[in-house]
Amino acid sequence: MSIPAGYPVERAGVEYGCRCGQRRPLTHLYFCRHCLHLRCPYCISHEVDSLYCANCLENMPSSEARLKKNRCGSCFDCPSCFHTLSTRATSIQTKHSSAKDEPKTDAKPDSKVDPKAPKKMYYLSCFNCRWTSRDVGMPDQPVATGGWPEQTSIYSQRISQLQDHYKALALQEKQSKLEKERKKFIMSGKYMTLTDKIGLTSAMARARVTGSSSLITTGDGAPIAGPATPNANPNDLPADIFTKEVNLKYVTNMEQRLIQPEYQPATVDKLFPSAKQLFIKRSQRCRQCDHNVTKPEYNPGSIKFKIQLFAYYHIPEIRIISCEPLKSGKSSCLVLKLSNPTGHETFINLQALAIEATVTPEETSEEVKPENEEIKSRSQEIDNEFAKMEITCNAKLVPPEEKLCLPQRDDASEYVEDTHNYNDDTKVVVWRKSNKLAVKMEVVPDDNLTAGDDVCVGCVLSYTYTNTVASTPRAPSTHTVSLNVYLHLGKAVEE
Ligand SMILES: [Zn+2]
Ligand SMILES: [Zn+2]
Ligand SMILES: [Zn+2]
Ligand SMILES: [Zn+2]
Incomplete structure (x- = not known):
């Protein structure tokens, strides 16, 4: 399950306030x-847990996925409709094949085999738009699993050169940083070898001895990748480009071109199947305490989670059942439904929302673990972003005074x-x-x-939460958790 970060587009009926103000x-x-707080998608860090192909459900370690450019080796997408x-x-007669149905190019007639025996050949086909690999002249393959000819980009050499250059x-930058560190160590009277610390390669050590040069070179002294040079004579457009009538059936659309950025075919006869992109399973962590809030099962076929701290399973749900017409200054009756999703009994107390409590930024004093600088600056950014979000409550709630007891699910x-x-x-309690x-x-x-004005009312929901985290002492501990809840009751009406 993934939660889009870009919410909200439209206000929902009942909203809960995250500690960041969202x-x-x-x-x-x-x-x-662990923190006993709500966390919105901005307040958790997302990390890639595993990579897999959604079609064949093959798992792949990240190093292998990087090598394969995050694409599956055996599954392909239709270059025309992306299905x-x-x-x-298909079975073909190896010798007397009818040239009309089977335009075969690579099937060699085998003299030892009965020439009449049919041979199985395979091709790729799209069940959605009827595109086939034969449309672009790709030869049929004798095995069902892959072996499909790969396209090579004319720029692939240059790209790998540039990659090597930046690597x-x-x-080099890492080395110079380490050099500084080493000097510091020597100054402080300690001795440290670079090879021990980060596995400095012998090539780097040699470079250090000969003195660091500003130009990155290959073994024979030539630069790995020089700057790009402009082409003095770019290919001219064909002479009939403005006069020839365009047949849109043969021209690819923008989507088809950009799905293969390295080739960008202009005509449909150059549409080759593209290897399927890998999907990821991600786990998410609380940014304050670094504990996981979700962790999926490793098996790509499984939709289960090892850890799933979705608020829906841990926080009483509030729903609006009915609300009398809202008139300014007049009291109306509001009926809410509360449900307890947890396996423990809970006591719920509703309080009117104090004005100053509407925005509750994360208190830094109660941090479980000191954050590192990067996370700190990022959460500061997010805090600033949400400080701008105006939270307007334009009605007052008169909540029931007594605590409401809800048994476990x-x-x-x-x-x-x-x-x-x-x-x-x-x-108070209707049913x-x-x-x-x-x-x-x-x-x-x-x-x-x-x-016509939208009416929104806020309240503080306090409830007893029974924590069953393994790290706490044997008996489950009970805590009182308070959350801000906002109810969008609809539009005010004429008196
Ligand atoms: Zn948040
Ligand atoms: Zn696959
Ligand atoms: Zn298709
Ligand atoms: Zn936490």
């Missing part, structure tokens, strides 16, 4: 049970008669059923509202 629906949030290509088998440059409760007796005040209840309260929109 407001999101419950399903878009995570709950870190996954399928391998199709060498990075190495029980999937079998539907079939068992509820024997609990909670002595609820019928003026209750297993881990859910409906609660009635008053809401008073501000006096200055005009008809």
Whole structure:
């Protein structure tokens, strides 16, 4: 499950406030049970856990994926409609093949085999748009798994040259940094060899002895990649470019060209299948304490998680059941449904939202672990971004005074008669059923509202959370967690 970072486009009915000031629906949030705080997608760090092909579900270590340019070796996408290509088998007569159906180029007639025996050949075909590898003249293959001819870009040599150049440059910078470090060590009377520390290669050591040169060179002294030189005579356009009538059937569209940036075919006869891009499974960490909030199973076929701290499973859910028409300055009746998704009983207390509490930036004093500089500057950036977000509540909530008890979630409760007796005040609790209840309260929109204004009311949801983290002492510990919740009640009406 992934949560888009770019929310919100539209305000949802009920939103929960993250510690950074961002407001999101419950399903878009995570709950870190080490910090006991909500975390929005901006407050967690994302990391690549594993790479896999979504078609053949093959796992790949990241080093191999980098070598293969993050593409699968055996699966291909249709260059025309980008649907996954399928391998199709066809049987052909090796000797007396009818040239009309089977334009074969590489099947050599074998004298030892019965010339009449059919031979199986394979080609790639798109079930969506009917494109086949025969359309572009790719020869059929005798094996179903791959061996498809690879295209080579005319710029591939230059690209690898540049890559080598920048790799060498990075190495050189690292070396000079290390040199400084070494000098510091010598100054302080300690001795350190570079080879021990980062595995300095013998080539680098030799370069150090001969003195560092500013130009990065190959073994024979020639630069790895020189600067690009402009072509004095670029290929002229064909003479009939402006006079020949364009047949759009043979011209590729922009998407088809850009899906293969290294070739950018202009006509459909140059559309070759593109290897399927790999997908990633990512795990996410709380940026404050560095604990995982999600961690997927390694197996690409599995949709399960080893760790899944989605807020939806840990925080009472609030839904709006009904709300009387909202008139400015007049009180209306609001009915909310509360449900407890956890396996432990919880006590819920709703309070009106204090004005100063609407924006609660992360308190730095309670940091579990000191953050490093990079993360700090990034969270500062995000804080600044959200400080600009205005949070407007234009109504007052009169929440019930008593605490509401919600039993744990029980999937079998539907079939068992509820024997609990909670002595609820019928003026407050409208109904209750297993881990859910409906609660009635008053809401008073501000006096200055005009008809058509969106009415939003905030409240503080405090509930007892039972923590079952393994690192805590044996018995589960109970904490009171407070969250800001914003209810979008709809538009105010004429009096
Ligand atoms: Zn946040
Ligand atoms: Zn694949
Ligand atoms: Zn297609
Ligand atoms: Zn945390």
